Amino acid sequence: MASTHGAEVLVASNRGPVSYELREDGSLHAKRGGGGLVSGLSAIGPDANALWVCAALSDADREAVRRGGRRLSEDATGGQQVRMIDIDATVFSDAYNGIANSVLWFVHHMLYQTPLEPVLDAEFRRQWASYEAYNRAFAEALAEEAAQGAAVVVQDYHLALAPRMLRELRPDLRIGHFSHTPWAPPDYFRLLPDDIAAELLGGILGADRAGFLTQRWADAFTACCEAVLGADAVSGTRIGVHGLGADADFLRQRAHRPDVDERMTALRTEIGTAPDGKARRTIVRVDRTELSKNIVRGLLAYRQLLDDHPEWRERVVHVAFAYPSRQDLAVYRDYTAEVQRVAQEINSAYGTPGWTPVVLHVKDDFARSLAAYRLADVALVNPIRDGMNLVAKEVPVVSDEGCALVLSREAGAYEELGEDAVTVNPYDITGTAHALHQALTLPAGERAERTKRLTAAATALPPAQWFLDQLHALED
CATH class of the missing domain: 3.40.50.2000 (Glycogen Phosphorylase B;)
Incomplete structure (x- = not known):
């Protein structure tokens, strides 16, 4: 699936560097975002052939994708190449609100009132299927867009499954995953059903390298892998720590x-x-x-x-x-x-x-x-x-x-x-x-x-x- 003229550096994240507003006259207004990733991509320069892959978050974003095709206009994105994925709105809501923000966020921040939460029932399983579909959409888009041997940096808990999925589609790529949240210790992480816990960890272990903000979170991830997957689970993935600083x-x-x-x-x-x-x-x-x-x-x-x-x-x-x-x-x-x-x-x-x-x-x-x-x-x-x-x-x-x-x-x-x-x-x-x-x-x-x-x-x-x-x- 390698692209013959694909990107050499790719970033994948739920939110991209641009969002859209649909005005009353039918025109689209682009608003450019900031943050560490935007600064980072800018730092590698215009000749790096970099691409940002993100999700359409609103109806206006989806309209921009429909009008603009696979790549957004660089005039609207501050000169960056951006591919925005138009994921079905129900699938997106299930994945983003149902799983990422209502389950994974709560697990990693240890926020559940455990006498009553979580309730990991049939509805959770239905939403989990959407989370898998959401991650698969990213993996397929990255596989389409990446040049042979390209570097792909996948961001955060929204996309924990994407590295493994991408590895299966494109074994030639160099894949990193970075977690911007804490990582739960094993006892708390195992609130999740065993198969789901294994799938999340295995997803990130599909990367060549898993990055964390502190050594504490990196150690917790390693401990979860050993507890859920076995003593040698992390052996094929390097663990790194990068403490994001102020600009x-x-x-x-x-x-x-x-x-x-x-x-x-x-x-x-x-x-x-x-x-x-x-x-x-x-x-x-x-x-x-x-x-x-x-x-x-x-x-x-x-x-x-x-x-x-x-x-x-x-x-x-x-x-x-x-x-x-x-x-x-x-x-x-x-x-x-x-x-x-x-x-x-x-x-x-x-x-x-x-x-x-x-x-x-x-x-x-x-x-x-x-x-x-x-x-x-x-x-x-x-x-x-x-x-x-x-x-x-x-x-x-x-x-x-x-x-x-x-x-x-x-x-x-x-x-x-x-x-x-x-x-x-x-x-x-x-x-x-x-x-x-x-x-x-x-x-x-x-x-x-x-x-x-x-x-x-x-x-x-x-x-x-x-x-x-x-x-x-x-x-x-």
Whole structure:
């Protein structure tokens, strides 16, 4: 099935570098995305003959595929070659919402309330067939598009089966798989039916190389393979670790544009000044309202801080940005509502005419996020479990005056940043409140030194280099 004029480097991911909007006049408007993969593909240059294979996520995306054919117009994609796969909408929903986000995400983040969940019944098996079909569509598209001996880097838990499927179609290819999430330990991973667990692991082991964000997740994957498939299961696949870092140049440049300055002015007004006329201190968090981000416990810890240390009342503000995520799933809508309820409860109980203790925003605004980064005295990053968490790496890079980082030991970023952060157990409300107080009272000199070291660690492997390192490892 090798293409005679195929791509030499291919990236496969659920979401691609471009999405479409269908306007009232029938025209299609393309919106280009960002992120580490986009930076990485740009880094290899226009002569690398690279192709991005992704799924059509919306009706507008599907219309773009129907109008444009197999490859999208490079004018709309920022000069990148993109093949968008038009997968049946029901199959896509079953695979993406039913399996990837409602089962695999929950397993790897260890989020199930196990007395009631998961329910792996006939409906699960029906959706699993769609997940297989979705992965097969990617494998077939990659097999069609790849030149002889090409390098293919498959991304994340949505496409865990694709490496094995692609290997069977094109044994000549060099295939990598990269997991952006944590990996569950064997006892938790084996909540999955034995045959499904084996199929997932075997899918990734179809790659020449399996990559992870931290050694902890890589070790958990290896332990699962040994527990489910046997002692020598991993022998044919190399395991690698690549800790994605912050893009310092982009962040610093973007954080000083006029729209960010405007939002800083607006945020300062919302934060206000303390009764003594001094600027209030800020505890900043920026997250999607994913269940793993632990936003509610972060708010409860802030309330505990106000109880334990009443001297902080009217002198500190918790700037909390909780942007909607996966609102097509009821459990995420409920979680977003709970975040809003708890924030309002704190403001009602503690607020004064001149002080709003929690400044909460739920509408996504990247410029406002950067403004908050710049104003942060303390960054609160307390996930229950996170593959990496780039916010932990971005805030120290952008903060104007240097900031203290309160960091969950369950974030992948802990491996690199833990020494210079104030570390917390994400379930411990009292401990997190104590950590917030410790962070707020760090002497200025120590805070500046910690910020300097955090920034160095956070930018050690910027997105472009992170991607290139994976390519080079496949070539070795």
